[in-house]
Amino acid sequence: MITSIKIIVPTLNTYLILPKLINSLKIQTWKDWKLLFIDGDSTKKHFNWIETSCLSDSRINVIKQEKNHKGIYGAMNQGFKTIKDNELVLFWGSDDWAISPSTFGDIISEVNSYKNKYDLLICRGKYIDFKTQGIIRKSYFLENKFLLSLDRKKFRKSLFLGMIPPHQATFFNANAFEKLSSFSENLQLASDLDYFLKFSCIDNISILVLNKELVNMSTNGISSQKNILRLKEVFYCYKNVFGICFFVPYILRYIRRILTRLFNEV
Template sequence: MKDLVSVIVPAYNVSLYIGECIYSVKQQTYKNWELIVIDDGSTDHTFEIAQRCAKGDEKIRVHRQENQGVSVARNKGMELAQGQWVVFLDGDDYWTPELLAKLVAEKQTSGADVAYCGYNHAYSNGFVRRYRYKYPNGDLLLPFFRGKVRLQIGAMLITKALLIERNIAFTPGCLTGQDWEVIAKLTAVANFSVVPENLHMYRVRPNSAITSKWNWKKRIHTLFAYRRAAEFVLQERREAPDLPKIRTVLDKSVAFKFYKFLWRTIKAKAYDDALALMDNAEYKQLLDHIDENNLALIDRLKFYTVLSRNKWCWRCARLF
C-alpha cells in the first residue's frame, strides 16, 4: 500500500516496556502506519498488555506464536506486513514522535532505498545517553564495515520490495547479531539517505543483549552472522571494479570481530575454549588479516595478549 509504513515489533517477556513501545508508535505525527506486534511466546504479561494497547485501534494487530526466537518473529511480521515500507522496532525500545514523519519525508525526497536516523541509549533509571555520530549518505558498504557509521535496525525505514527481491531476511536460530547481518546485507544493495537526528531510543536494561553475562557459545552466532553477511556482499558486488578493496575490508572486519570475540571469551575466563577456537583451522586464519599497526594502542595490547596464548597473561585481561 502506497506510503504505508509497516512497523514490526517482535516482543518476548517485555511486559515492563511494551506499553511504552506501542504508545510511541501511536504518538507518531505521521499517521499512515500499521503496527504488527509479534509476541514470541512470552511467559509474562507482554501479550495481554499488547492486546489492551491495541483494543479499539484497527491499525494495530497482535499475533502470538510459540517461542521461536526474534528472527522468526521479525520474519513473521514481514509476512503479515501490507506496507510499502517496513521498520523493525524492538518491544523494549521506543521512538520520539517525529521519527516516522522525518524518515518518510527524507525517503520521498531522496528516493533512497533506506532512510535512517541516529539513536540514543535509554537506561532503566531514566538517564538518556545522547550520542553524536557521523551521518553519511549513499553507498555505506565500506563505511559500515570499517565502523565509520552506526546503523540501528529500529532507526531504519526500508523499502519492503528490496528485502523480498534480494531475499534478505533474519536468520532463524541465530542467537546474536541477526539484526547486524540484515543491516550489513542492505549496505551491499541499498542506497541510504539520512535524517541527522537521534530519534530512536535503544533501551539498555538488565539482561539485554549488551548487558547480559558473556556466553561465547551464544555470542559466536554474531561471528557466524558476520561471515554470512560477508559472503552475501561478495556475491552481490562480484562485478564491482573495487572488489579487491571490498574483499580486503571485509576480511579485516571479520578478523577484528573474531579478535574481539576471543578477548571477551578470555575475560570470561573460558581459557580452554579460547585456545580451542584459536586452534580451529577455520578460525585460525582469520587472525592473519589483523593489521596490528593500524590498531589503537589499547587494542594492540589486547591483540598481543590474545596471541600470547599464555593463561597467566590472559588472567591480566580483567585489568583492561
C-alpha cells in the same frame, strides 16, 4: 511515495514495559502508522493485555509467532513477510520508543521529497539506561550532518570500517525484502549485523542515511545481557563475509564503541 510505517515488535511477557512504546506512537503528529506485535509463547495475562490494546486502536494488531520461526529474529522474519509496497518497516524491541511526537512526520516528509526509492533508510538513535533513563550513548551509522546516498560499494566500505546501522533506527522497504527477505534464525543476537553484511554483497542496492533521530533504545534487552555470545556471533558474521580480513571491522567496531562511550556519542 511512502504512505505508511509499520513497527514490528516481537514480544514475550513484556506487557509491563509496552505502554511507553505505544504512547510514543499515539502522540505522533503523523498518524499513518501500524503496530504489529509478533507474540511468542506468552502468558494469558500478557496476551490479554495485548488484545485490549488492539481493541483500543485499530492501528495495533497482534499475531502469534509461528513454530517454524524461532527466536526474536524468527518473529522479525514473520513480520517482514507482511510488508507492502509504499510501506516502511521498523523492527523495535518492547522497550524501545519514538524520540519525539514529530519523529515520523519529519522523516516521512523528507523521504517523500526525493525521487529515488531507497532500500534502507538509516536514521539515528539513543541508548537509554533502563534504570536511570539517562543517555548512555548516541547511535548512528555515519557522521553525516546532511543526508548521504550510498551505493553497494560505499555501504560495504563503511561496514568494513566497523560501522554498523542501528537496526531499530533503520527503515526497511519492500525492495529490501525482495533482495534479502530474512534474518538468520541461527543467530540469537547479531543477525541484524549478518543481514547488513549480506545486503552489502547484493548489486544495485541503494541506502539513504539521514541525520534524523528516530528511536530511544533501552539497555534492558537480551542483547545487552549476553556479551560473550554477542562477541562470538559478531566474529562469525565478519569472518563469513570478509574472510581473513575479519579482524579489521571486528577491532574497529569495538574501538569505536569504547570511544563513543567516553564521549557519549557514536
